[in-house]
Amino acid sequence: MSDSQVIVAGGSISGLMAAREAALAGLSVAVLEEDSEIGTPEHCGGLVSMAGLRDLGLIPDLVQNGQIKKARILSPNSGFEVGAEKQKVVAVDRRALDKQVAFQAQKAGAEIRTKCSVRSVSDNVVKTSDGDLTFDYFVDARGVSSIINRDRNGVLQSAQYEVYADWIERDTIEVAFDSQKYPGFFAWIIPISAQKGKVGVAGRAINAASALKSYMDSKGRHSIIRKVYAPIWVNGPLKSFVQGRTVIVGDAAGQTKPTTAGGIYSCGIGGLLAGRAIAKAQKSRDDRLLLEYDRNWFAIFGSEFDRMLLARKLLERMDSKTMDDVFAAVSKEDLESESGEFDFHSAAISKILKKSAPRLVKAMLGNELRRLFESQDKI
């Protein structure tokens, strides 16, 4: 008999959701978390929709701020503001959110062990810093540290600081694109209350700390209360999340949005579906049922993530001038007619890109031709 029917490596949102669901179905579950406290160190902006929290079965009493009312989207020399009230987006205390799921999982019967690191996994034995444990099903919820071994190219470095500054507006998110300063991503401000917020940058092959310093210096006086550096994953999901009796969830499975690297919702749902599929497979003694997890996750997020990956490819090819042109083409009427959901925002992105498609094609062709001529000149 195994030590636990299910062993979950990683005690964050996706692993804890998987643990909660498997335990609710009556399986014995152990969650192994290498850090000394669930939810710590917190590296997340905490931005999530109320609909997302509801789907995850979480109580939104962790909202740090009121609802986000506006998003300001900037390119180097242009930009627009869009109302965000319809999307019902909030910034939650992520540390408390993870602890809420941990409590739910514990109440359902799971055991959570902190300061217990998974070192290796083989067949049905996991070697940990606390000794060996046997299992029937293994859930890999170890975050980006797990998926990075498959594809380094999908990882961007980020820096995110907790900041006090009078330029942080209580109900406004800011997203600033600049292909030179933050190639492939952007700088952001997420308010957590009046004059307090999380300010971050990520980008391909950048020094995130110095890019963030320049961004904040350009805004004005501020104090940094906490600094966090963490990788983010932007290359989309693995083709399958199931390998034998190992089930991969969350960031470890690439379930973060390729556009914004937001993952509370899509990773949390990944964990929830995985836990339910494991319970079904175990009770029916039919491991083919694990694949229901794959099917269900892709049915919800598959085409949305495909479109986000396309938008990402376009973003990576745009120079700052093209971004200015695209942003300048966005009209207030377009934005007001857009009721896109926060968790499924590819339709809104498509609309913006479609509106400026002729300029986009012209600018991109111009860039491609310039690159071609430059490379010919070097021959």
Ligand SMILES: Cc1cc2nc3c(=O)[nH]c(=O)nc-3n(C[C@H](O)[C@H](O)[C@H](O)COP(=O)(O)OP(=O)(O)OC[C@H]3O[C@@H](n4cnc5c(N)ncnc54)[C@H](O)[C@@H]3O)c2cc1C
């Ligand atoms: C700077 C930044 C800002 C973000 N902001 C947002 C946001 O505003 N909204 C949003 O929705 N998403 C945001 N995200 C993404 C979100 O944080 C992740 O998608 C989400 O946390 C993924 O959850 P997870 O459980 O899959 O993995 P993680 O949260 O990464 O957790 C992995 C867990 O596994 C543990 N672990 C790792 N290795 C081992 C091991 N060997 N043994 C045991 N335990 C191990 C880790 O300690 C960790 O607790 C942000 C990410 C970053 C980096």
